[in-house]
Structures are given as structure tokens and as C-alpha cells.
Amino acid sequence: MTAFETMLPLSMLGLLVVILFSGFPVAFCLAGVGLTFALLGGLLGMFHPMQLFLIVSRIWGSIAENLVLVAIPMFIFMGIMLEKSGVARHLLEILSVLMRRVPGGLALAVVLMGTIMAATTGIVGASVVMLALLALPVMMERGYDKAVAAGVISSSGTLGILIPPSIMLVVMGDLLAIPVGDLFAGAVIPGFLLSGLYLVYIVVLALLAPAKMPKLAQAEVDKVDNLPLLVLRGFLPPTVLVVCVLGSIIGGFATPTEAAGIGAFGATVLAVFNRTFSIGLLRDVARGTALTNAMIFGIFCGATLFSYVFRELGGDDAIIHVIDLLDLHDWTLLCLLMVIIFLLGFFFDWLEITLIILPVFRPIVMALDFGDAVPSDKILLWFAIAVAVNLQTSYLTPPFGPALFYLRQAGHAHLSLGQIYRGVIPFTLLQLAGLVLCLLFPALVLWLPDYMGY
Amino acid sequence: MSLLLASAHRLKAAARGIGTAAAWLVVLLILTVVLDVITRRFVVLGSTKLQDLEWHFHAALFLFSLGYAYVEGEHVRIDVLHTRFGPKTAAAIELVGALIFLVPFCLIVLYYGYTFVERSFMLDEGSASQTGLPHRWIIKSTLLGGFFMLLVAALGALCESLAILLGAPPPESRHGEHEEVGL
Amino acid sequence: QEAKVKWKMAGTFSSSLPQLGTLGKRLEEQIAKVSGGSIEIRFYEPNALVPPLESFDAVSVGAIDAAFSTPGFWGGKVPALQVFAALPFGPPSPEYMAWFYFGGGQEIFDEIYAKHGIHSVMCGMLAPEGSGWFREEIKSVDDLAGLKLRFFGLGAKALEKFGVSAQLLAAPDVYPALDRGVIDGLEFVQPAIDLKMGFWQIAKHYYFPGWHQQSTFFDLMINKDKWDALSETQQAQIEAVCGDNVRYGIAEGEAIQVPALKELQEKGVQLHRWSDEDLQKLRGAVDEVIAEQVAADPDFKRAYESFSTFRTEYATWKDLGYLK
Ligand code: NA
Numbered sequence: 001m002t003a004f005e006t007m008l009p010l011s012m013l014g015l016l017v018v019i020l021f022s023g024f025p026v027a028f029c030l031a032g033v034g035l036t037f038a039l040l041g042g043l044l045g046m047f048h049p050m051q052l053f054l055i056v057s058r059i060w061g062s063i064a065e066n067l068v069l070v071a072i073p074m075f076i077f078m079g080i081m082l083e084k085s086g087v088a089r090h091l092l093e094i095l096s097v098l099m100r101r102v103p104g105g106l107a108l109a110v111v112l113m114g115t116i117m118a119a120t121t122g123i124v125g126a127s128v129v130m131l132a133l134l135a136l137p138v139m140m141e142r143g144y145d146k147a148v149a150a151g152v153i154s155s156s157g158t159l160g161i162l163i164p165p166s167i168m169l170v171v172m173g174d175l176l177a178i179p180v181g182d183l184f185a186g187a188v189i190p191g192f193l194l195s196g197l198y199l200v201y202i203v204v205l206a207l208l209a210p211a212k213m214p215k216l217a218q219a220e221v222d223k224v225d226n227l228p229l230l231v232l233r234g235f236l237p238p239t240v241l242v243v244c245v246l247g248s249i250i251g252g253f254a255t256p257t258e259a260a261g262i263g264a265f266g267a268t269v270l271a272v273f274n275r276t277f278s279i280g281l282l283r284d285v286a287r288g289t290a291l292t293n294a295m296i297f298g299i300f301c302g303a304t305l306f307s308y309v310f311r312e313l314g315g316d317d318a319i320i321h322v323i324d325l326l327d328l329h330d331w332t333l334l335c336l337l338m339v340i341i342f343l344l345g346f347f348f349d350w351l352e353i354t355l356i357i358l359p360v361f362r363p364i365v366m367a368l369d370f371g372d373a374v375p376s377d378k379i380l381l382w383f384a385i386a387v388a389v390n391l392q393t394s395y396l397t398p399p400f401g402p403a404l405f406y407l408r409q410a411g412h413a414h415l416s417l418g419q420i421y422r423g424v425i426p427f428t429l430l431q432l433a434g435l436v437l438c439l440l441f442p443a444l445v446l447w448l449p450d451y452m453g454y
Numbered sequence: 455m456s457l458l459l460a461s462a463h464r465l466k467a468a469a470r471g472i473g474t475a476a477a478w479l480v481v482l483l484i485l486t487v488v489l490d491v492i493t494r495r496f497v498v499l500g501s502t503k504l505q506d507l508e509w510h511f512h513a514a515l516f517l518f519s520l521g522y523a524y525v526e527g528e529h530v531r532i533d534v535l536h537t538r539f540g541p542k543t544a545a546a547i548e549l550v551g552a553l554i555f556l557v558p559f560c561l562i563v564l565y566y567g568y569t570f571v572e573r574s575f576m577l578d579e580g581s582a583s584q585t586g587l588p589h590r591w592i593i594k595s596t597l598l599g600g601f602f603m604l605l606v607a608a609l610g611a612l613c614e615s616l617a618i619l620l621g622a623p624p625p626e627s628r629h630g631e632h633e634e635v636g637l
Numbered sequence: 638q639e640a641k642v643k644w645k646m647a648g649t650f651s652s653s654l655p656q657l658g659t660l661g662k663r664l665e666e667q668i669a670k671v672s673g674g675s676i677e678i679r680f681y682e683p684n685a686l687v688p689p690l691e692s693f694d695a696v697s698v699g700a701i702d703a704a705f706s707t708p709g710f711w712g713g714k715v716p717a718l719q720v721f722a723a724l725p726f727g728p729p730s731p732e733y734m735a736w737f738y739f740g741g742g743q744e745i746f747d748e749i750y751a752k753h754g755i756h757s758v759m760c761g762m763l764a765p766e767g768s769g770w771f772r773e774e775i776k777s778v779d780d781l782a783g784l785k786l787r788f789f790g791l792g793a794k795a796l797e798k799f800g801v802s803a804q805l806l807a808a809p810d811v812y813p814a815l816d817r818g819v820i821d822g823l824e825f826v827q828p829a830i831d832l833k834m835g836f837w838q839i840a841k842h843y844y845f846p847g848w849h850q851q852s853t854f855f856d857l858m859i860n861k862d863k864w865d866a867l868s869e870t871q872q873a874q875i876e877a878v879c880g881d882n883v884r885y886g887i888a889e890g891e892a893i894q895v896p897a898l899k900e901l902q903e904k905g906v907q908l909h910r911w912s913d914e915d916l917q918k919l920r921g922a923v924d925e926v927i928a929e930q931v932a933a934d935p936d937f938k939r940a941y942e943s944f945s946t947f948r949t950e951y952a953t954w955k956d957l958g959y960l961k
């Protein structure tokens with residue numbers, strides 16, 4: 001490849017960053033920069049106008065006709081319904097009273113909620129929005145540091161892409177020809193490991209800097225009388241809901257996607273029992289859902305256009321070319337791949353990154369030699385999970401971290417994007433720590449699939 | 455100027471009207487899922503059709519609310535710098551962005567989308583799974599409807615930002631209520 | 638000296654999947670060698686350029702040059718093309734090829750694709766499929782009533798006649814759905830591929846024969862203008878490589894199932910075969926479904942009648958020439 005051929009697609013990334021900071025909506029910046037380069041490619045004879053047809057194909061085939069994405073509006077609906085009907089509020093109030101002696105108790109509760117949600121869905125947009133709707137107002141009221149709250153919510157909300165069921169692991173299974181069950185089993189321990197790292201970090205931070213996560217004032221606690229009744233009122237309804245959602249999946253009544261619908265319906269029923277339901281409430285929840293959902297899908301539409309033009313202009317080849325130039329082997333190649341995947345995460349979503357990296361490096365990675373560290377027939381599985389842990393980070397890295405955008409939109413009354421960017425940095429570092437652990441101790445990935453007899 | 459503001463108002467109201475109507479689709483979506491989950495244990499209603507219907511509802515929902523979300527200012531922005539801009543600078547950015555990014559995006563999707571829907575109509579395309587819903591062109595045409603409403607919303611934003619640049623008072627910003635600390 | 642051709646070809650299955658993807662990848666490698674570099678057809682993973690089910694339109698309008706797929710994918714758009722992919726109770730590959738290349742199939746095939754601005758070359762063949770993975774043993778087809786199965790195409794329509802509820806699940810939901818019993822079974826491809834997909838981890842009963850899908854043709858769809866612009870030599874090179882790909886697919890498909898079946902059995906999978914009586918019942922349902930299709934679509938009728946006429950006549954030779 002000539003230097004120009006390498007630089008042209010890579011300069012798309014540079015222009016995107018500049019344009020994003022103009023403050024024009026992210027979705028349309030992605031589309032606009034993509035179209036600008038399509039035009040440029042057309043002038044250079046690298047792009048034919050008819051190729052633009054594929055923008056429509058991609059918006060339709062990958063986004064509109066995608067049955068798994070249907071879970072997003074239903075989870076958002078559930079979140080808004082729980083928030084507006086006051087159910088969420090009761091729960092978190094009671095949680096903060098109960099956990100008042102635990103350092104960072106509320107943040108810990110959010111991580112646990114995120115982990116539970118991760119076991120029901122793999123849809124990051126849905127879980128981040130829901131956690132933001134439910135937990136952010138309470139965290140703000142309790143005087144939590146904004147950056148900390150932002151980091152906790154966005155990182156816990158992205159666990160779903162790693163902890164099974166996960167669409168990302170299914171797609172990776174296809175691309176690498178690894179059984180989905182192996183990947184699901186392999187991702188469980190790393191997923192909970194990350195969740196554990198978040199918990200430890202929160203406790204340590206709460207002990208070191210208590211001002212960032214203030215405990216509930218004794219005066220507030222004293223106001224509470226008849227705790228058991230409060231617990232019943234606050235805990236029972238959401239517990240029933242969680243049991244319905246998880247139970248319908250585990251009991252074999254619903255798929256994970258359908259469980260989102262069960263949850264949304266259940267949240268509405270709770271609002272009826274809570275005597276807060278009205279047609280006006282339903283209308284407000286539906287409108288709120290439509291708006292947040294449109295924001296998420298707007299980004300999907302813009303991003304699919306952007307990555308398509310990037311690929312047509314030879315972006316994938318440029319990246320592979322750069323890796324080839326370095327001519328590395330075994331551990332160094334593996335580390336380089338991890339670094340590249342991390343860097344790509346600044347700009348692309350997991351699907352595009354897996355399409356760039358996995359098909360090309362599948363045969364190469366299979367032939368690597370890690371001595372006794374990893375048996376040769378398990379290298380691909382171990383690699384895949386390491387990539388998956390790495391890719392979860394792509395949701396969190398500025399400037400183009402989708403989880404950060406979802407949080408920004410759902411929590412716009414409380415958080416600025418600057419606060420979110422700062423808050424997520426420690427969690428990104430925790431992610432990297434988790435990745436390094438998986439690489440250093442392959443058993444974290446390989447033990448469970450082996451135990452399950454795969 | 456008043457003509458510009460009046461047009462902006464009308465265009466935005468149109469996008470908002472369609473969006474608020476489409477918002478109810480989420481309720482239909484949830485009911486469809488619940489119906490499918492409950493009934494398929496007992497009777498064969500045709501799950502493939504219901505599951506097709508789910509993404510049909512969702513496609514129409516998100517497409518028709520793209521423009522609605524734009525007029526309501528719900529499309530997320532990296533406003534780290536944006537909040538420091540004055541109203542005129544912000545209006546200029548909106549004007550340029552809508553003109554060179556958003557309007558061409560809509561026009562391209564509409565132009566190629568027309569071919570896309572027309573092909574489906576000519577074939578009277580049905581579900582690829584044989585047991586699903588027929589007449590795919592109906593749902594595919596929401597692509598045109600949705601992006602047309604986004605175009606309408608974009609034209610509304612164009613008119614409004616042009617009016618602001620010409621001296622009209624800027625509307626209240628709904629994202630401006632928190633203090634911005636930057637990076 | 639002919640112009641050098643550089644095409645982009647959309648895959649509809651990942652290149653790592655045996656046969657489904659590897660045959661497309663093989664086409665990419667072989668055409669470069671056979672044409673001495675005058676034709677480059679680059680394989681793109683599914684979704685890299687275009688979502689798999691959108692590749693028909695994309696090739697047709699010329700947004701991509703080519704796609705590697707099976708005609709059976711387009712049942713929702715052009716029902717007749719299903720006749721050229723795999724038919725329930727359809728023929729084994731020699732008979733299928735005899736009809737396609739010498740029995741009038743190809744002419745109809747070319748005509749149908751030409752209406753959509755596509756020239757297509759048969760470019761691969763898959764071995765018969767398994768007819769499903771089930772959580773519980775199925776004693777007879779009558780046990781199928783009320784089951785929830787993930788099944789597609791004409792086979793799904795036939796199964797509906799037994800009271801099966803066909804499910805359309807999102808890809809990531811399939812594994813948990815089968816694991817937890819939201820669905821009772823599913824159909825995917827053949828032992829060598831299903832082994833890689835890992836269905837054996839959650840369902841232990843694997844049924845044969847693949848009554849719904851015997852031999853399956855794969856094809857290389859090419860935008861017609863691009864095809865017409867090739868030199869005769871280049872066209873012949875593509876046809877030769879594709880013809881060889883069909884040969885390769887048949888041989889490979891027959892060879893890779895046995896090791897896969899052994900491995901599946903070691904993993905505790907029970908292999909079952911439908912009884913003749915069950916197959917007879919299924920055939921009755923299939924005949925009904927096909928009669929419906931024939932009545933609904935003139936092109937389907939034409940293609941199917943061409944095939945069944947050939948099949949009836951061919952039976953003489955099949956009975957006479959082959960050992961039973
Ligand atoms: Na998950």
C-alpha cells in the first residue's frame with residue numbers, strides 16, 4: 001500500500017474527532033464525515049455513487065430488521081416506567097438505608113444491578129439507560145461525586161456485552177468457528193472478575209475519599225421508622241420484576257430479547273399496583289422511550305455509514321498493513337493486537353472491530369506458540385475472550401464511547417460529557433487490568449469451559 | 455425573518471406530531487411480545503409472524519422518531535466545547551451541520567431508499583423465512599417516511615438557525631442547565 | 638490483452654465455517670491462480686459490506702460486484718429460486734446436476750436471474766443436512782405437534798402442518814433459547830458444521846436424514862453488466878473455477894461428515910433416523926406445500942415442473958443403472 005492509501009482512511013478518524021467536538025449531534029457527524037469521504041473517494045475514482053446504495057442496505061438489514069435490537073426500546077420503557085411510577089425510587093432509598101454502613105454502598109448496589117442486568121441482556125444501550133434512569137437521580141441526591149457516578153453506571157452497564165447471553169460472543173463464535181457454548185462459558189469468569197474489580201475499586205475509593213461517596217446522614221436514617229414495612233414496599237415490587245425477567249429466561253418461557261418485553265409489561269403492572277398508572281403516564285413513558293431509542297438508533301445509522309465508507313476506502317487494509325509492517329510474533333504480536341483493538345475502540349463498535357481483526361488473524365493466532373501457558377487447541381478460545389474483554393472497553397473510551405453517549409442523554413439533567421469522560425477513565429484502567437489478568441492467567445478463561453466438559 | 459421562524463415552527467411541529475404518534479408503537483411492541491410468549495405454550499398462533507411483527511413495529515418506531523428526537527434536542531452531542539459557544543456560534547454550527555451533513559444524509563437515504571422500496575414492491579417481497587409476514591414493501595416504506603421526517607426536522611433547524619443568525623432571539627436550551635466543567 | 642478485473646464479493650456465511658464459508662474463500666484463492674491474476678474476487682465477511690440478506694438487491698443494482706450465497710436465500714423475493722437450491726425430498730447431487738446442466742434447469746435459472754440484472758454461476762454444493770437437533774427424543778412425527786422449532790423455508794411450512802410452531806429467533810437468543818427450552822429444537826446444517834456451532838452442548842438428539850434439504854447448490858451471483866463486460870476467457874475462467882468448486886464441495890462434504898459424527902457421538906449425542914413411515918408422512922406434507930407454491934407463483938411452477946418432469950424420466954435410468 002502507498003502511504004496515501006494508508007493515510008486516507010486513517011484521516012477519516014482524525015476529521016471525525018474534530019467534527020464531533022463541534023457539538024453537532026454525534027449520529028449526524030458520523031454520517032456527515034462518512035459522506036464527505038465518500039465524495040472525496042468518488043473524486044479520486046475510489047468510490048462509485050451506486051455503492052451508496054449499501055448505506056440503505058446496512059441501515060435496513062443490520063439495524064431495522066435486527067430482531068435482537070428490539071430489546072432496546074423495551075428495556076428503556078421498563079426503566080422510564082419504573083422511574084416515573086416511583087418504583088425505582090422506593091428501591092434505591094431503601095437500598096441506601098440498608099447499605100448505609102457499607103462504604104460506597106449505593107455504588108456497589110449499582111454494580112450489582114448492572115451485573116444482574118448483564119445476565120439478562122447483551123444490549124449495552126438498554127442497560128446503561130436503565131441504570132442511569134434508576135440510579136443517577138438518587139446518587140446525585142446523596143451527594144455522590146458526578147464523575148464517580150458516571151463511571152460506575154457506564155461501566156456496569158456495559159458488562160452485558162461480555163457476560164452471557166451476549167450478541168458479541170455469538171458473532172465472534174461465527175467468525176472464529178468456535179461453539180457459542182465455549183465462548184459463553186469462557187466469558188463468565190472474566191465478566192464477574194471485572195464486576196469484582198469495580199466493587200473493590202469502589203470500596204477502596206470510598207475509604208480513601210469518603211467525600212466522593214458520602215454515607216447517608218444519620219438524620220436521614222432516623223427519619224425512617226418501621227423499616228420492615230419500608231423494605232417490603234421498596235423491595236418487593238422490583239424483586240418480583242427481576243424474578244419475572246430472569247425467571248422467564250431460566251424457566252424457558254422467553255428468550256432474553258422477549259424477557260425485555262416481559263419486564264416492560266411487568267413494570268407497567270407495578271405502576272398500576274403503585275396507583276401511579278394513568279394513560280397520561282403511559283403516553284409520557286412511550287414518548288420518553290421513543291426519544292431515547294431514536295438517539296441510540298440514530299448513532300447506529302450514522303456509525304454503520306461511517307464504518308462502511310472507512311472499509312471501502314481501504315481502512316481495514318491500512319490497519320492490517322500497519323500490523324504487518326511491525327512483523328511481530330507470539331506474545332508480542334498478541335499484545336500488539338490487543339493494543340490495536342483497544343485503539344480501534346476509540347472510533348468503532350465491536351462488530352466493525354471484530355470484522356477487521358478476527359478473520360485476518362484467526363489463522364495467524366491459531367498458529368502462535370505460547371508454550372505450556374495455553375494448549376494449542378485452546379489458543380483461539382482464550383484469544384477470543386481476551387478480545388471480548390478488550391472490546392467491552394470500546395464502549396467506554398472517549399471520544400466515541402457509545403455507553404458514554406447513552407449516559408449523557410439519559411442523565412442530561414445531572415451530568416456533562418466532560419464529567420462522564422473523566423469518570424470513566426479509572427474504569428477503563430480497571431478493564432485493562434482485567435484484560436492483563438486474563439492474558440497472564442489463561443485459566444481464568446479456560447477453566448470453566450473445561451469444567452463444563454466442552 | 456418571521457417567515458423563517460414560522461416555517462421552522464411548522465416543520466418542527468410536523469416532525470414532533472409524527473414522532474409522538476409513532477411513540478405508541480412501543481406499547482404495541484410490548485403487547486405483541488407478551489402475547490407471543492404467553493400463547494405459544496398453548497396454541498400455534500404463528501410465532502414467526504408475531505416475531506416479524508415485533509421488528510416491524512420497532513423499525514417504524516425508531517425511524518419515525520429520528521426527526522422527533524432532533525427537534526427535541528435528544529440526539530446526543532459532544533458539548534464539551536459547545537456550551538461555551540454563544541448562541542450565534544451555536545446557530546452557525548447547526549446551520550452548517552444541517553446543511554452539509556444532515557440534509558445530504560437524508561437525501562441519499564431517500565434517493566437510494568426509493569429504489570430499495572420500489573424493488574420490494576415490484577416483487578411483492580415477503581419474509582425470507584416463508585412462514586413470516588408478506589408484503590415487506592409496506593414496512594420498508596417506513597424507511598422513506600422516517601428519513602423524510604428527519605429531513606423535515608433538519609429543514610426546521612435550518613430555518614431556525616438562519617433566523618437566529620439574522621437576529622431572532624434564540625430559544626431556551628434544554629441541555630444548558632448544568633454547569634460545564636470541560637475535560 | 639483483457640482488462641484486469643477487481644471485484645468485491647460479499648460472503649453470506651463467515652469464511653471460517655466449513656463449506657458454507659470456506660467454499661467462497663476457496664473461490665477467491667482459485668480464481669486468482671487460474672486467471673493468472675487477471676481476475677481478483679475478494680471475499681468479504683458477511684456484514685462487512687452488506688448484511689447477508691441484502692446482498693441480492695446489492696448485486697442487482699450494482700452496489701457490489703458479486704455475492705457468494707445459495708439461491709434458497711431469496712425465497713421471500715423470488716420464490717422460484719428455491720427450486721435451484723435444495724428441495725425437500727430433493728435429489729442427490731448427480732441427479733440435481735443432471736437436471737440443472739442438461740435437463741433445462743440452467744436456462745430457467747439464467748432467465749429468472751436476468752430479470753433482476755444478475756448473472757449467476759453455480760459455484761458449490763453441500764452434502765445433505767441433518768434434519769434437526771432436539772432436546773428430547775422424538776418417537777414419531779406425530780410427537781412434533783406443539784413443539785417450538787427454529788426451522789426455515791419450505792421445510793418449516795411443511796412442519797407447520799404437523800402443528801409445529803416455527804420460531805424466528807435473533808441469533809444470540811438461539812443458544813439460550815434451546816438451552817432453557819424456549820424452543821424444543823432447531824435445524825442448522827450438517828454434522829461437520831453443526832459440530833462447530835456447538836449445538837451438541839445443549840441438545841443430545843440429532844435427527845437424519847435431512848428430508849427438508851438434501852444436496853444444496855451454492856452460487857456466485859454477479860451483477861449482469863459486470864459479467865457481460867468480461868472477456869470470453871475470463872467468463873470461462875470463472876465458470877471453470879466454479880465448476881471445480883462444485884466438485885470440491887461434493888467431495889469434501891461427503892468426506893468430513895464421518896469424523897464429525899464420530900466426535901459428536903463421543904460427546905454423547907444420539908443419532909436418530911426417521912422411520913420410513915415418518916418420512917412418508919413428511920413427504921405428504923411437503924407435497925402439499927409445494928403444490929401451494931406452484932399455484933402461487935408462475936416461475937416457481939415453471940421451474941418445478943421442469944424439475945419434476947426430468948425426475949420422472951430420470952427414474953428409469955436411476956432404477957436401472959444404480960444398485961439399490
Ligand atoms: Na449479557
Ligand code: NA
Pocket residue numbers: 345346347348393394395396397398399400401402
Ligand atoms: Na469507544
